[in-house]
Amino acid sequence: MIIKFNFVYTDHSSNEKIYGTLKITQLEGVMTPIYDVIINSENEVVDTTVVFNFALQQYVESRVFELFSQSRNLDLFYTKEDYKDIIGREVPSFVVDRVLENMTSLIADVEVRQAS
Numbered sequence: 001m002i003i004k005f006n007f008v009y010t011d012h013s014s015n016e017k018i019y020g021t022l023k024i025t026q027l028e029g030v031m032t033p034i035y036d037v038i039i040n041s042e043n044e045v046v047d048t049t050v051v052f053n054f055a056l057q058q059y060v061e062s063r064v065f066e067l068f069s070q071s072r073n074l075d076l077f078y079t080k081e082d083y084k085d086i087i088g089r090e091v092p093s094f095v096v097d098r099v100l101e102n103m104t105s106l107i108a109d110v111e112v113r114q115a116s
Contacts, residue, residue, distance in 0.1 A: 001026045003090065005059045009051050018046060022055040024090055033090060056091055060099040063087050080104070 003024040010017050023036040037052045064083055071078050078086075080100055087096045 005055065005062065007055045007058050009054050011046070016041065018051060020051060020055060022052075022059055024059075026090070056095050057099055060087055060091055060096055061103065063090070064099065064103060 003026075005022040005024070006020070007022060008017055008019055018039055018041045020037055020039040020041075023038065025034040025036070027034070035052070035056075037048060037055055039046060039048070039051060064087070067078060067083060067086060083100060084093060084096050
């Protein structure tokens with residue numbers, strides 16, 4: 001299975017927008033996916049690690065939203081562990097943990113603001 005995720009990253013040091021595609025290839029019988037980032041940038045000096053981490057984070061956030069929307073339509077409720085189990089097959093679990101923690105903190109902050 002091949003997953004392609006398009007993203008836009010803004011390099012704050014140069015204000016350049018970097019367009020790219022995160023490609024996740026899952027081979028049958030192999031536990032760890034193969035990751036590839038294709039970057040379309042005129043700048044020859046791009047920190048690919050930063051761009052890769054950004055793309056992974058954006059992908060996980062997108063998948064969480066997709067699963068959340070899907071679960072609401074089916075009257076299901078996913079726990080944090082469910083999200084980790086589903087998305088953890090596509091990206092490293094520590095990335096899923098970090099994104100879910102950030103999203104949980106954001107949701108709690110919004111709820112506090114709405115209550116006050």
